[in-house]
Amino acid sequence: MKETQRGKRFIVIDGFLSDQDLSGARDLMERATFTRQESVISAEDGPAFRSKGMQFRAGLGTAGKSGRPEVYEELAHTVGMYSDFYGQAGSDWDRIAFAFWKYPAGSRLGWHNDAGQGRQGEFILFLHERWRPSWGGELKLIDEDPQSAAEDEATESDLVLRMEARIEQSATSPVAIVPKPNRLVLVKSETIHTIGRVDHTAGGTLRRTLTGFVSKSQKREADSANAREKFEAILSANCSPQPAH
Template sequence: MKLVASGERYRVIDDFLSSDDLEEIRSLMRRRRFEQVPSVVYPEADGHALRSRGALLRQDAVALSADTQEQGAPPGAYQAILRELRAHPDMFGTPGGDWSVVGFSFWKYPAGSRLGWHNDVATGRQGEFVFFLHEEWRASWAGELILLDVDPAAIEVDTAGMSPLETVEAKASLATQALTAIVPKPNRLVLVKEGTIHCIHRVDHTAGETLRQTMTGFVAAHPPEKWRRSASSNIDRLASLLGSN
């Protein structure tokens, strides 16, 4: 595991998991059921992705799965992710204080799909992570995570008549800072600070049948009390709300 890149609002860690833990989480992903979902940003332009049912990890390393509805110690790969999230309080805040849960889903993006400019702002979120799980990726297949490594509030644009998504894209278009493109290298973990403007570059047609596969999750405060009353449905609802990359 090694930190290979960092900025004001992101960090990139390569060779994140051991071979055993990586195979464990890939096996977990393969056993999940996926459904085709439209983009939550620009459905017509972005195309569709495939999303698994979600799950919730408490910061104290007890997991409750939306698929199995069984409680217990999470797999080693999940524990490694939680340890890494705890190791960056400057990005996510204090575990158990600023954040208590991580809602995540597995995602698959086929050739031709993308996710337009957005910033994943929601009450209680502290940030997110993207962990690349495909076994092979070539730079020519694109699918990069592209982000603007600057506080969005520092970019002034005339927002008159713009929707929130249009405002986000305008800031990405007009910013004087260069965009950062992160290649979806296998076993690469990317940490992103809350509110960061980013997108997923369209996966090139030359990727063929190879899917861009990730575990994507959001670091957040406890879900509202009403979401905790029925774990079997509410955890899935939480992760569906939180996961998009």
């Protein structure tokens, strides 16, 4: 495992899994059941295929835990190592969700930013056995900090057009990351990115990934906010002037 590239909003790690663990991850993917998914970004994207998701809240990636596929443990451990990127486990994030994805020739995923739902970031592990650079399917991203929501909404109400407007206004060009087998890419939340269309020359070779989100439970955030509000209300009541007798 070697970190080979780093930007403001992404990290590329090559040779992520050992040969044994990579084989295990591919076997796990082969045994998964997939359903066809139409793009929620654009009707022009074409279909992809998604497995049933897995989500873990506590203990994943820590010493002494067993019984779960090694690829999940390794990914969670790596996410925990990059606290400068995702924040601290427990306080900044408390869950990791995983799903396998397959993209056939002719499909892509349009520009978007995966903001909201308590997400701190995401990761993509490429699991296909072979990938020619001419087959496309690159992960492309804008390595710039996001604008405020107000600035985005003022630019364009439609999501796709808003993302494209940001790219047109960008002072830099998108970074294109080739989907090299056994390559892991870490991405910060709200990073504008896209999956390039898989070229027809890929034939029957599918772009295969294990993709996941690192998130903070919204329920816990809401409970924490409610607790703070109640505490502040108590303090306010105790500090307010009392009527004279």
